[in-house]
Amino acid sequence: MGSGYFLGVDVGSASVRAGVFDASGKRLAFATRSISQFRPGPERVEQSSAEIWQQVCHAVKEAVSSSGVCIEDIRSLGFDATCSLVALDEQGRGLAVSPGEPSDHNIIMWMDHRAAQETQRINATQDPSLRYVGGEVSVEMELPKVLWLKNHFPATWQSAHRFYDLADFLVSKATATDVAGLCTLTCKWNYLAHEQRFSHSLLDAVELTDLLGKIPSRILPPGAGVGTLSSDAAQALGLTTAVVVASGMIDAHAGGVALAGAEPEGTLALISGTSNCHMLCSRHEIHTPGVWGPYWSAMLPGYWLTEGGQSAAGALVDWTLQESGASAELFNKAEARGCHPIVLVNEWVAALEEQESEPGRYLHVLADHHGNRSPRARPDARGSVCGLTLERGEMQVARLYLATIQAIACGTRHIMEVMRENGHTISRLTLCGGATHNPLWLREYADATGCDIHLMQEEDAVTLGAAITGAVACGAWTTIPSACQAMVRSGEVIKANPARRNFYDRKYQAYLMLWDQQQAINQLMQ
Ligand SMILES: Nc1ncnc2c1ncn2[C@@H]1O[C@H](COP(=O)(O)OP(=O)(O)O)[C@@H](O)[C@H]1O
Numbered sequence: 001m002g003s004g005y006f007l008g009v010d011v012g013s014a015s016v017r018a019g020v021f022d023a024s025g026k027r028l029a030f031a032t033r034s035i036s037q038f039r040p041g042p043e044r045v046e047q048s049s050a051e052i053w054q055q056v057c058h059a060v061k062e063a064v065s066s067s068g069v070c071i072e073d074i075r076s077l078g079f080d081a082t083c084s085l086v087a088l089d090e091q092g093r094g095l096a097v098s099p100g101e102p103s104d105h106n107i108i109m110w111m112d113h114r115a116a117q118e119t120q121r122i123n124a125t126q127d128p129s130l131r132y133v134g135g136e137v138s139v140e141m142e143l144p145k146v147l148w149l150k151n152h153f154p155a156t157w158q159s160a161h162r163f164y165d166l167a168d169f170l171v172s173k174a175t176a177t178d179v180a181g182l183c184t185l186t187c188k189w190n191y192l193a194h195e196q197r198f199s200h201s202l203l204d205a206v207e208l209t210d211l212l213g214k215i216p217s218r219i220l221p222p223g224a225g226v227g228t229l230s231s232d233a234a235q236a237l238g239l240t241t242a243v244v245v246a247s248g249m250i251d252a253h254a255g256g257v258a259l260a261g262a263e264p265e266g267t268l269a270l271i272s273g274t275s276n277c278h279m280l281c282s283r284h285e286i287h288t289p290g291v292w293g294p295y296w297s298a299m300l301p302g303y304w305l306t307e308g309g310q311s312a313a314g315a316l317v318d319w320t321l322q323e324s325g326a327s328a329e330l331f332n333k334a335e336a337r338g339c340h341p342i343v344l345v346n347e348w349v350a351a352l353e354e355q356e357s358e359p360g361r362y363l364h365v366l367a368d369h370h371g372n373r374s375p376r377a378r379p380d381a382r383g384s385v386c387g388l389t390l391e392r393g394e395m396q397v398a399r400l401y402l403a404t405i406q407a408i409a410c411g412t413r414h415i416m417e418v419m420r421e422n423g424h425t426i427s428r429l430t431l432c433g434g435a436t437h438n439p440l441w442l443r444e445y446a447d448a449t450g451c452d453i454h455l456m457q458e459e460d461a462v463t464l465g466a467a468i469t470g471a472v473a474c475g476a477w478t479t480i481p482s483a484c485q486a487m488v489r490s491g492e493v494i495k496a497n498p499a500r501r502n503f504y505d506r507k508y509q510a511y512l513m514l515w516d517q518q519q520a521i522n523q524l525m526q
C-alpha cells in the first residue's frame, strides 16, 4: 500500500487542472486556471507553452496550499496534456508557428487543421507503418504539422532545436530532462512501439528523416519515472526537489488509465471533453480501419490500444448554444441565475419533453462540423441539420441542442459498431470529462448506445489518471492496474432505458443516412 500524496496535472484545450490525491485516490484539493487559444487564420489554432507552464505553476501552488498537505509528503507529479505540438529553440525559448505571429505563440494545437496537404502527402506513401494509426495519419497528429512547418515556415524549422508533444514539454520543463513519452510518440508521431523504432521508409519518403535530430531520443512508457523536479521547477511549482515526475501522457490516455486501468479488457473508456476520445484495450493486435491504432503499450503497458474519436463534442454543444438566435437570452438568464447555461437549457428541454415525446424526432444533426475523426477518417467532413422550421427562442435552441447531443451520441454508437465489426468486445462503457456535469448528455449516451454508463466517484478522472502514473513512477505501486485498484472507486451508474431503444435504432439510421445524402450532394456540386 502506498502512502503520501500524489499530484496530477491535466492540461485540457481550455484549462489547466491540478489535483492532490491520497493513496486511496481521495482528492484533497483541486485548482483550475484558464489558458488562451489564438486563431491567426482559418484552420489555425495556437497556444503558448510559456503561458501554459505559468498556469500549471499557479494551479499546482493553489491546489497544494488548499490541500493542507505538507510539501515534503508529496511524492510524485504526473502530467497529461492535449496532443499539441510545441516548438522551442536551442535555449528553450518559444518559436512562432505562423509567420508574423509572436514567438510565444509556439504551439500548434491538436485541433489545428492547417496541414491538410501534408497529411495527404504522408498518406500517399502507403507506408506499412500507417497500419498502426488506423490506416491513415490524421491531420491532428504531429508528422503533418512538422512537415507543414518545414514546408511553409523554414525559419522556425531551422531554428527548432526541439519539438515536443505538450505533455512531454511539461515533463522536460519540470525535470530539465530531454525525454518523450511512449504514449505521445506512438499515438501522435508514428513511432512503432511494438518494434521500438520509427519507420525510416516513411520519414525518408516525405523528407522528414532530419526530424529525429529535433526530438528526444530517450523514450519512457506510461508510469515510468523520468527523474525528480529540477530546483528551478521545484521553486516555480512550490514543491521540493524530491518529487518524482512520471513519463508524460496524452489527456485522453490519462483518463483511460483511471477509467480502464483496473479492468482493461472489454472496457470502453470515453473521455468527453472538448472532443470525445474512445479508448479500448486488447491483448490482441486488432486493426480497425478509420480508428486510430492499434498502439502497443501506449496507455496500459502490455495492451494494444485502439482509439476512436470525435473532434468536436463539448465544443459542438458549446458552439450550438453560442450561435443560436436565443444565445443572448440563454447566457443572460444563466448569468442572472448564477448557473451554467447547460443547466438552464436542460430545463428548457425538460419543458419541451412535457409537451411532446422525443422532441428530436424530426430534427437531425450530422455532427461532423470539425471533420470526422473516426470511423470515417475524414477531416474535411462537415456538419448538417435536417428538419428546420421557423421555431424561435427557448424551444428552438433547446430542440437543436438536444438533437446535437443525440447526433454526437450516434457518432459514438457508430465508432462502437465499427470496433465490434472488426473483432473488438465491448462489455462495459465508462465515461469521464466535462460532460459528466451534464445529466442530459449522460442519459442520451446511455440510451443511444444501449449501454449503462459507469462513472467514477472522482469527478476529474483525467487528473486522477495523471496522479496514478506518478504514484507508479515513485514506486508507491508497482503497476498501473494495482494503483488503479487502490486509487479508483466506482461511482454512479446511468442505466440505459430500454423503452427508447426503438427510437434510437431509427435515429441512428437517420444519422447514417445524413452522411450518405451529404456525400451525394457534395458529388453533385463538385
Ligand atoms: N458545469 C457544466 N455543466 C455542463 N457541461 C459542462 C460543464 N462544464 C463543462 N461542460 C462541458 O464539458 C466540456 C469541456 O470538457 P472538459 O473536460 O473540461 O474539456 P477539456 O479537457 O477539453 O478542456 C464543455 O465543452 C462543456 O460542453
Ligand SMILES: O=C(CO)[C@H](O)[C@H](O)COP(=O)(O)O
Pocket: 012, 013, 014, 081, 082, 083, 084, 110, 140, 187, 250, 251, 252, 253, 273, 274, 275, 276, 277, 307, 309
Ligand atoms: O487527440 C487527442 C487525444 O488522442 C487530444 O488530446 C484530444 O482530443 C483533445 O482533448 P480534449 O478534448 O480533452 O481537449
